[in-house]
Amino acid sequence: MTLALLPRYDEPRLLTAQMELIDQSFGIAMLGCSLAAMILASGLAITGGHPGALPWAATMVVACAIAHFGRLAVPDRLTEARSGRYARAMTAMLVLIGSLWGLVAWLYLDIRSPAVVICVLSLIAGMSAAALAVFSACLPVAVGFFVPAIVPVWIVFLATGDIAYLPMFLGTPLYLVVLMIFARNYARVARHAIALRFENLELISQLRDQTARAGQAQRQAEEANRAKSVFLASASHDLRQPLHALGLFVVSLSRTTLDAHQRQLLTHIEASSGAAREMLNTLLDFSKLEAGVVTPRPRPFRLQPLLHKLENEFAPQANARGLVYRTRDTTATLFGDPSLVELILRNLIANAIRYTRAGGVLVACRPRRFHVSVEVWDTGIGIPTAQHRDIFREFHQLGNPERDQRKGLGLGLAIVEGLARTMQTRVTLASTPDRGSVFRLRLPLAWTAPEEAADPQIAMRLDGLRVLVIDDDAAIREAMAGLLAIWNCPCRTAENEDEALALLDDFPPDLILADYRLRGHRTGHEAIAAIRSRVGRRLPAIIITGDTAADRLRNAHADGTALLHKPVVPGELHAAISTLMRESEWSRAEQ
Known part of the structure; x- marks a missing residue:
C-alpha cells in the first residue's frame, strides 16, 4: 500500500523530456547547494562554536560535485533507453544531498539559540524552494530531496517536548505537504507542456509528410499531364x-x-x-x-460577314436535326482576332446543335456602351449550376456517359476558354436545365473602320x-x-x-x-x-x-x-x- 502511494516515473518518452528540463538547470542547482552549505557551515563554526560543520560542508560539496560531473560522464543519459536509469540515479543522489541537509538540522538545530534556528531553517527552506523550481518536472526526483531534508527538522521539534514549539511541530509537516502539492502541480503542468510539444512535433511531422506527399502528388500530376x-x-x-x-x-x-x-x-x-x-x-x-x-492578332473587323459564314456552314446541320438556326444581323465592328473569334463561335455553335433535341439555335450580337456581347442561345438540355465551371475542363462532357464519339471529345469548351483567355477576355454562361443555355463572348468595339480586304483572286x-x-x-x-x-x-x-x-x-x-x-x-x-x-x-x-x-x-x-x-x-x-x-x-x- 505504501509503495502504491509513492510517485512513479512516467513512460520513457515523457520521462526523457522531463529529465531534459531538469538537466538544463542541474549544474546551477548543485553550485547553489554547495555555496549555501559553505555559508551555513562558516556561520555555525564562527558564531555557534560548531567546527564540525566544516567537514559536513565539505561532504556536501563533494556530493554535489559527484552528482554534477557524474551525470556528464554519461553522454546518452537523455535517450529513452537510459532516461529511466538516469532518473533513478539522480533521485538517489538527491536523497543523499537532502539527507545531508536533514543531518545539519539534527546536529546543529539548537532551539536555545534563535539565531542558529533561523539560519538553519532559512537555508533548508530556501534549498527546498529551489528544489521545487528545479526538480518538479519529475515528481519522484523532487520528492527524493524534500522528504530527507525536512523530516529531520520535524523530528527535532517533536523531540523537544516543549509546548512552545507546537506551531513549528505542526507547521513543518504542513510545509512538506505544501511542497509536495506544488511539486505535483508543477509536474502536471510540465507533463502537459511536454505532451503539447510532442503533439506539435507530430503535427509538424505530419505537415511535412503531407507537404512531401503533396509535392509528390504534384510531381505525379505534372508527370501525368506530360504523359x-x-x-x-x-x-x-x-x-x-x-x-x-x-x-x-x-x-x-x-x-x-x-x-x-x-x-x-x-x-x-x-x-x-x-x-x-x-x-x-x-x-x-x-x-x-x-x-x-496561339498568338492573337487583333484588328478591327465586321462581325456580320463572320456570322453569315457560320450560318452557311451550320444551318444545314441544324436543319438535318430538325432544328431552327437563326442569326440576328448586326452592323457592329469589333476589335479582336477574327480567326480566334470564329473558332470560339464555331465550338459554341457546334455544342449548341449537338446538345439540342428540339427548338433551335440563335446567334446574336448585343451592343453595350464600349463593348458587345456575342451570344449563342439554344433550347437544349441545359447545364446544372454545379457544373458551370466543370464543363470548361478538358474531356468533361454532360449527358455522354457512354462516350459517344458523335458527341465530340469534351474539348470544345476548354478550347473556348483558352482562346478567350488568350485574347484577354472571357466567356460567361447562363443556363437552366431542360430549358437551354446562352454563352456570351465579350469583345470590345472598334473605334476605327476595318481595312477592306482586296477582292479575292481566283486560286x-x-x-x-x-x-x-x-x-x-x-x-x-x-x-x-x-x-x-x-x-x-x-x-x-x-x-x-x-x-x-x-x-x-x-x-x-x-x-x-x-x-x-x-x-x-x-x-x-x-x-x-x-x-x-x-x-x-x-x-x-x-x-x-x-x-x-x-x-x-x-x-x-x-x-x-x-x-x-x-x-x-x-x-x-x-x-x-x-x-x-x-x-x-x-x-x-x-x-
Missing part, C-alpha cells in the same frame, strides 16, 4: 498519317468513273474521314493552346509547278504524287533527306513539301535547310506534320516555314501552295 500530352501527340500523329493518305486517295478516286452505288460509298468514306479529321483538329487546337503558340493554277515531296511513308508519297498529277504539277518523291538531295541535279524544284518527322531522327526543317543550302536560294516550302507536341509546335512556328497539319484537305493544300507561291513572286519582285 497525357505525349500520348495525345503520339496518338494524333499516328492517326493523322493514314487519314492524310486516305484523304488524298479519296480525292484521286473521286476523279475516276464511278457508278451510283460507288459514289454513295465514296460519300460515306468522305463523311467518316471528315469526322475523324474534325476530332484530330480539335486535339490540335487544344495542343496549340497548351503549347502557347492560281499550279500547272508546271515542280514539287519535291519528302515523306518516309510510302502511301503518303504515292497519294501526294497522284494529287499533284491531277493539278498538272511535275513531282518527285523522296523518303529522306539524302534521296531528296540526290534528285536536285535532274529535278530543280519550285516548291518543297516535307513531313516533319523523317527517318534517322531527322526533321523536315533540316531537310529543307539542306536543300536551300545546296540550291543557294530560299525555296518556298511547306511542312506537313501530324505532331501536336508542344515543343514541336513551338519549333515549327519559330522557323517561319508554312505549316499544315495532317490530315490535309486537298483544297487547303492547294490554297496554301497558291498563297505561298504568290508571296514568293511578290518577294522576288520587290528585290
